[in-house]
Amino acid sequence: MSFSIRKSLHPGLNLGEDHGDDHLEAETSVFGFWVFMMSDLVTFGMFFAVFATTMPLACCPGPKELFDLGSVAWQTAFLLASSLTSGMAILTLKQEHGGRGACTKKLVFWLLLTVLLGCGFLYREISDFIAMAAAGGPPTRSGYLSALWSLVGLHGLHVTGGIIWCLVIVAGILVRGVDLRWKLTLLRWAVFWHFLDVVWICIFSFVFLGGLL
Amino acid sequence: MGGNLMNFINLFWMFGHPEVYILVLPAFGVMSEIASTYSGKRLYGYTSIVAATMCIAVLSFTVWLHHFFTMGQSATVNAAFGVATMLIAIPTGVKIYDWLATLWGGRIRFTAPMIYLCGFFVLFTIGGLSGVILASPTLDYQLHNSQFLVAHFHNVIIPGVLFGILAGIHIWFPKIYGFRLMESLSRITAFLWAIGFILAFMPLYQTGLMGMTRRTVAYEDPDLVPWMIVSGIGSLILGLAFLSILLTIFVSVLNRKKLMVPFGDPWDGRTLEWWTPAPTPEWNFAVLPKVECRDAFADAKEKGTAYQPIEKYDDIEMPANTYYGFIIMIMASGLGFGLVWHMWWLAIASLLGAIATAIIYAFLPQKHNIIPAAEVREIDEAWRRAAREGRGVTRDDECNAANKGLARPDNITNP
Amino acid sequence: METNKEFRHYLLGFVLATVLTIIPFTLVATVGGKIAFFALILCAILQLIVHLRYFLHLSFKGQQREDLQLVMFTGLILLIMIGGTVWVLGDLYNRM
Numbered sequence A: 001m002s003f004s005i006r007k008s009l010h011p012g013l014n015l016g017e018d019h020g021d022d023h024l025e026a027e028t029s030v031f032g033f034w035v036f037m038m039s040d041l042v043t044f045g046m047f048f049a050v051f052a053t054t055m056p057l058a059c060c061p062g063p064k065e066l067f068d069l070g071s072v073a074w075q076t077a078f079l080l081a082s083s084l085t086s087g088m089a090i091l092t093l094k095q096e097h098g099g100r101g102a103c104t105k106k107l108v109f110w111l112l113l114t115v116l117l118g119c120g121f122l123y124r125e126i127s128d129f130i131a132m133a134a135a136g137g138p139p140t141r142s143g144y145l146s147a148l149w150s151l152v153g154l155h156g157l158h159v160t161g162g163i164i165w166c167l168v169i170v171a172g173i174l175v176r177g178v179d180l181r182w183k184l185t186l187l188r189w190a191v192f193w194h195f196l197d198v199v200w201i202c203i204f205s206f207v208f209l210g211g212l213l
Numbered sequence B: 001m002g003g004n005l006m007n008f009i010n011l012f013w014m015f016g017h018p019e020v021y022i023l024v025l026p027a028f029g030v031m032s033e034i035a036s037t038y039s040g041k042r043l044y045g046y047t048s049i050v051a052a053t054m055c056i057a058v059l060s061f062t063v064w065l066h067h068f069f070t071m072g073q074s075a076t077v078n079a080a081f082g083v084a085t086m087l088i089a090i091p092t093g094v095k096i097y098d099w100l101a102t103l104w105g106g107r108i109r110f111t112a113p114m115i116y117l118c119g120f121f122v123l124f125t126i127g128g129l130s131g132v133i134l135a136s137p138t139l140d141y142q143l144h145n146s147q148f149l150v151a152h153f154h155n156v157i158i159p160g161v162l163f164g165i166l167a168g169i170h171i172w173f174p175k176i177y178g179f180r181l182m183e184s185l186s187r188i189t190a191f192l193w194a195i196g197f198i199l200a201f202m203p204l205y206q207t208g209l210m211g212m213t214r215r216t217v218a219y220e221d222p223d224l225v226p227w228m229i230v231s232g233i234g235s236l237i238l239g240l241a242f243l244s245i246l247l248t249i250f251v252s253v254l255n256r257k258k259l260m261v262p263f264g265d266p267w268d269g270r271t272l273e274w275w276t277p278a279p280t281p282e283w284n285f286a287v288l289p290k291v292e293c294r295d296a297f298a299d300a301k302e303k304g305t306a307y308q309p310i311e312k313y314d315d316i317e318m319p320a321n322t323y324y325g326f327i328i329m330i331m332a333s334g335l336g337f338g339l340v341w342h343m344w345w346l347a348i349a350s351l352l353g354a355i356a357t358a359i360i361y362a363f364l365p366q367k368h369n370i371i372p373a374a375e376v377r378e379i380d381e382a383w384r385r386a387a388r389e390g391r392g393v394t395r396d397d398e399c400n401a402a403n404k405g406l407a408r409p410d411n412i413t414n415p
Numbered sequence C: 001m002e003t004n005k006e007f008r009h010y011l012l013g014f015v016l017a018t019v020l021t022i023i024p025f026t027l028v029a030t031v032g033g034k035i036a037f038f039a040l041i042l043c044a045i046l047q048l049i050v051h052l053r054y055f056l057h058l059s060f061k062g063q064q065r066e067d068l069q070l071v072m073f074t075g076l077i078l079l080i081m082i083g084g085t086v087w088v089l090g091d092l093y094n095r096m
Helices: A021-053 A069-095 A104-134 A143-176 A180-212 B006-037 B046-062 B064-071 B075-087 B089-103 B112-134 B137-143 B147-177 B183-209 B222-254 B296-303 B324-340 B344-363 B373-389 C002-030 C033-055 C062-095
Strands: B316-319 B368-371
Touching (some): A021 A143, A069 C002, A143 A180, B006 B064, B006 B089, B046 B075, B046 B089, B046 C062, B064 B137, B075 B112, B075 B137, B147 B183, B183 B222
16 A cells, blocks of 8 residues: 555544554545535535524424423433444444454444434434424424424434444344444444434524523 | 425525536536647646636535525625625636636647637626626616526526537547547537527527516517527527537447547547547556656656556456446435325335345445456557557547547647 | 543543533523523534534544545535525515
């Protein structure tokens, strides 16, 4: 290789230098996924923009009648904890050098724990949606509620996708062992999962807490 | 209660305006190629072209409101977006001047791409200037939704995007298929496009100023009739231009033996893609070329090192073909169709099918084809030897049957 | 050794993010008003930075800049588009 592999582009979300050529492949793969992630971020940004323009219509029923602060706090806790466990999964991956090493079990454990926390988040979110509809706030009620359901629902869909993706990775690791393709997939999934938490920060801050102020 | 319908217009043009710049971006790339290749010079002001492109990348996101100046927002908002729109003319002007400067003092050949480029210089600039007129909110209240607007955007998209695409087809056709297009017919096509465009769309500026709205089916004002007749004649010529493209390809395929360019460099190219035989083998480069400057191939030809023998060849690993992407594409089309026509069964089935296909593919072993080094060596060495022994043609014979894709220097010094 | 350092990095990020989450929730539940509003915005921005820094490992150092430039360019585009939408639609709303 003509260029140095000592310097890594993604120090945390990467394999580490003792993975050799796999490490180099991960650099470009993860960077490409960053570009996709940014386009997804723009999509979320536009949902936020539309939501912001409907804020003056937020009434009858509005945030005060519809939101449950405790439940939002639970969802935030679930997602933040899952961010940490997915980070632990990546740390374990770095010690794993292909095949079915000693770390495979640990890796699967962290991934399944992340999935479990994600499911906890989804459970609370769906309960909240059902409660909101029952309290007279279905998406068809007002422009504000349409925007709210679309924005929060889009994030929920992303979390669902992330959970399915993670389960596929777990199945792949168990079937074929931790080979290069699953390593790269895992790194991309980790970027995706961290980003869902980043978007959630904006949602709980501006949609829920901001709405209640 | 409800939302604001105008938000749809706002969102649509926030996508739609950057989109037209994305549309013209590859065409601008083709124009850069034409200017340098067909004048035998390095592209002038490469850095400033890149900087201008990046300026446009940011500015393109700041102008979308000029599509709806008349929607009812206050004059301050309109003024801000009007100024931002006019600013776009500056980086675009930089590019035009760079291409003009590239031509200066070069070994210019008036082949079909050069005709497109000249048409582009004149017509695209007129289109850009009418855009600056439209960017003024006060004038836009008169011109909004009129034929003037129709004339403007055809005036940038046809000489900009379409001329770029057509010229690009003429340039890279031999690289893909191994034989050139008939030069004489291509030139006729280029002129038909330019003349047809001028007759079809320039009158619309006038009718727009006279108050004719866009998408008009019938009108009563007799003053409009002469302009519309000219425009109609223009669109007939554009129809001929379309036919002329088909004729060019048809006649060229019939004469492909005479038009063959097996050496792969019919235009005395400057960039790497011309450094391969035509049609290009599936591995593209037998050995990755070493790039030490811009226009690496032109540099190698000048030094006489372009076709030197290579000592060591390696096996080349190519990813195997797969039809999984195609299946996902079909399902994605089904999803889009189902969503548009509210056919929920189709939408759900396609979505699940696409996801399942992707998951199945993830579990399949990845295949690779290995092309042995001996096979690569045989083909590559034969090509290099023939190129070293061949005489090639100067640019005087570029469009003759003598041009087999091997370029000989013209011995003309650049300023 | 390296792994230990990275583990502590993640943990520090987690603690910071937790603190920056608890502050706005408590303020909204108890104090409310203008102070809570500004604290909310500040905490959100800080937590975004914490996530990018400690979980997604962006920094100004060396080649990692490429990722950061990508994020910053997207941030600029988002700022223009969200700000523009709010400005235009807000202006229309006031004139209706």
